[in-house]
Amino acid sequence: MMKLEPSRRAVLASAGALAVATTFDLPAGPRPAQAQGAPVNQAPGFYRYKIGDVTLTAINDGFGKRPLEGFVRNAELADVKKAMEQAFLPADALNITFTTLAIESAGKLTLIDTGNGDSGAPTSGTWMANFKAAGFDPKNVSTVVFSHFHGDHINGFRLKDGSTVFPNAEVMVPAAEWAFWMDDAKMSAAPDAMKGAFAGVRRVFSPIAKDVKRFESGKEILPGLTAIAAPGHTPGHTTFALSSGSGKLMIMSDTTNHPALFVRNPDWSAVFDMDGPQAAATRRKLLDMVSADKMQVAFYHAPFPATGYIAKAGNGFEMVPVQWSAAI
Numbered sequence: 001m002m003k004l005e006p007s008r009r010a011v012l013a014s015a016g017a018l019a020v021a022t023t024f025d026l027p028a029g030p031r032p033a034q035a036q037g038a039p040v041n042q043a044p045g046f047y048r049y050k051i052g053d054v055t056l057t058a059i060n061d062g063f064g065k066r067p068l069e070g071f072v073r074n075a076e077l078a079d080v081k082k083a084m085e086q087a088f089l090p091a092d093a094l095n096i097t098f099t100t101l102a103i104e105s106a107g108k109l110t111l112i113d114t115g116n117g118d119s120g121a122p123t124s125g126t127w128m129a130n131f132k133a134a135g136f137d138p139k140n141v142s143t144v145v146f147s148h149f150h151g152d153h154i155n156g157f158r159l160k161d162g163s164t165v166f167p168n169a170e171v172m173v174p175a176a177e178w179a180f181w182m183d184d185a186k187m188s189a190a191p192d193a194m195k196g197a198f199a200g201v202r203r204v205f206s207p208i209a210k211d212v213k214r215f216e217s218g219k220e221i222l223p224g225l226t227a228i229a230a231p232g233h234t235p236g237h238t239t240f241a242l243s244s245g246s247g248k249l250m251i252m253s254d255t256t257n258h259p260a261l262f263v264r265n266p267d268w269s270a271v272f273d274m275d276g277p278q279a280a281a282t283r284r285k286l287l288d289m290v291s292a293d294k295m296q297v298a299f300y301h302a303p304f305p306a307t308g309y310i311a312k313a314g315n316g317f318e319m320v321p322v323q324w325s326a327a328i
């Protein structure tokens with residue numbers, strides 16, 4: 001041990017020298033933005049990757065903070081907190097992130113879901129800035145495909161003032177989702193807590209109702225994009241298999257909320273799952289499939305860039321994120 005002393009002293013001395021250098025040798029010129037009192041922003045939230053010949057861009061719409069209490073319907077709060085701690089996440093609240101996908105294929109630009117627009121939490125609503133930072137123009141969107149009709153997926157389509165955001169886009173929605181939310185009898189039978197969600201759906205879609213294209217699942221709805229029924233989260237909740245050459249991506253939509261909770265514990269149901277047991281059955285089936293097939297996945301509510309792979313782990317699964325790559 002004594003023999004180590006001189007080298008330890010040398011390390012400390014050089015660390016001291018480094019500290020001195022850092023203090024006194026700041027480069028001349030402007031100070032970092034923080035020192036000037038300016039806001040410090042994250043880098044633009046977009047990330048590109050390829051599936052076969054198709055270029056995907058994950059576009060982030062910020063996050064909403066949700067208390068953990070009451071968030072998982074069928075698990076003890078202590079167990080939920082433990083799962084959060086195991087993922088090195090805070091044990092009091094969950095930041096639910098929002099990440100949509102832009103798909104460039106054969107000269108067309110397709111969006112899957114549109115984010116919160118100006119209707120979400122103050123920490124959300126960054127979608128348009130990120131979309132533009134990625135080099136896109138909303139006028140050039142040819143198709144908007146919706147996975148389901150929850151506000152965090154549809155409100156970006158129409159601003160609060162009623163204006164449409166993608167003036168040239170064809171709109172495609174799951175037929176089963178449309179049948180549920182646009183049914184007046186279902187709306188009047190709904191509990192008061194759900195009335196706002198029905199009103200929100202109508203706010204977005206009623207002005208264009210006659211032009212909305214409704215698709216059935218099990219069908220290829222655009223070249224290489226197949227809709228797969230994934231009910232439970234909502235009655236018409238849909239996932240999408242994207243295929244190009246040998247490349248495949250399963251766009252999992254809201255099959256799970258945060259992977260640290262619901263990929264790890266697929267039988268847990270978030271409070272947003274309208275039919276908990278059905279959502280859990282759908283979740284297990286899809287997670288089993290993508291893990292067996294080693295298929296790349298994208299989740300709307302996974303940490304950015306919200307894409308990776310699913311491995312079996314214990315009684316559930318684990319999401320293994322892709323590594324950030326400088327090459328697309």
Ligand SMILES: [Zn+2]
Pocket residue numbers: 150152153254300301
């Ligand atoms: Zn959602």
